Amino acid sequence: MARGSAVFLWLRHGALLPLALLSLLLMQQGLRTGWADAAGITPKKVHLGRCDHPVFRVVVDVGHTPEAPGALSARGVPEYDFNLRLAKQIEEKLTEGGFTSTILLITEGPAKSGLSERVARANALNADLFVSIHHDSVPQSFKEEWEHDGQKNSYSDRFKGHSIFVSYENRRRAASCAFARLLGRELKASGLQYTPHYSRPFMGKWRRELIDADAGVYRYDGLIVLRTTQMPAVLLEAGSIVNRDEELLLSSSDHRLLIATSVVNAVDRFCALRPSRNSNARLSELQKKLRKR
Numbered sequence: 001m002a003r004g005s006a007v008f009l010w011l012r013h014g015a016l017l018p019l020a021l022l023s024l025l026l027m028q029q030g031l032r033t034g035w036a037d038a039a040g041i042t043p044k045k046v047h048l049g050r051c052d053h054p055v056f057r058v059v060v061d062v063g064h065t066p067e068a069p070g071a072l073s074a075r076g077v078p079e080y081d082f083n084l085r086l087a088k089q090i091e092e093k094l095t096e097g098g099f100t101s102t103i104l105l106i107t108e109g110p111a112k113s114g115l116s117e118r119v120a121r122a123n124a125l126n127a128d129l130f131v132s133i134h135h136d137s138v139p140q141s142f143k144e145e146w147e148h149d150g151q152k153n154s155y156s157d158r159f160k161g162h163s164i165f166v167s168y169e170n171r172r173r174a175a176s177c178a179f180a181r182l183l184g185r186e187l188k189a190s191g192l193q194y195t196p197h198y199s200r201p202f203m204g205k206w207r208r209e210l211i212d213a214d215a216g217v218y219r220y221d222g223l224i225v226l227r228t229t230q231m232p233a234v235l236l237e238a239g240s241i242v243n244r245d246e247e248l249l250l251s252s253s254d255h256r257l258l259i260a261t262s263v264v265n266a267v268d269r270f271c272a273l274r275p276s277r278n279s280n281a282r283l284s285e286l287q288k289k290l291r292k293r
């Protein structure tokens with residue numbers, strides 16, 4: 001090889017390495033402006049750190065199963081029915097919002113095997129985010145009896161509001177907390193209030209640490225669907241179905257839409273904050289452009 005060519009190659013690759021490292025660093029820090037200037041590239045061609053909606057995969061998990069349907073509402077409706085309706089609405093809104101890889105996860109069977117099955121399926125789906133949809137009840141000792149439509153039912157009007165849970169044992173703990181906070185803020189911006197009762201001493205063994213008092217995010221390490229999922233995971237209790245007024249609210253399509261829209265907005269923000277699974281492809285694209293210079 002002629003000496004001139006060797007110098008030329010060194011110059012090209014010697015200059016390429018720091019530029020590529022700089023771009024990688026900017027991407028890792030999630031900077032959305034300035035990277036293109038630093039690399040000297042037209043920003044319209046490559047979008048590092050921007051949400052890639054069709055590729056970003058959300059698993060919307062319908063809490064419980066038809067055979068083990070969770071809590072009973074104040075009017076005797078199984079929690080599973082509420083979870084399924086809300087999760088379907090969320091899936092629909094996410095798809096409409098461009099998140100076309102969204103998967104609605106419906107599980108069948110007894111409670112325990114249902115839990116391990118949903119985790120195994122979620123892990124196999126290579127998802128970017130897992131959101132489990134539930135509706136809340138209260139410990140039995142807080143319940144009272146009333147008659148509705150000729151049937152005796154249990155209720156408690158003591159608490160109302162949603163709550164969000166994360167597990168510190170999830171391998172993507174920081175990302176789980178980040179999404180939980182975004183979701184809590186979106187719900188708050190929609191005028192919804194979380195319930196603070198999980199942090200109170202009278203909750204006994206159900207008491208949880210409130211890790212974000214603004215967004216209503218609680219820590220619940222032991223929840224299997226949050227602990228053993230391989231992706232960032234959050235559980236939303238959308239409200240209390242044993243509260244007689246809140247049950248009616250949670251049954252309304254307007255309210256479901258409000259919650260679904262808040263979830264989509266939070267997913268949108270979360271997705272934009274994180275490097276997408278296309279980051280490597282985009283980095284190669286950036287490197288190719290740099291090589292051409």
Ligand SMILES: [Zn+2]
Nearest residue numbers: 063070134135
């Ligand atoms: Zn539940």
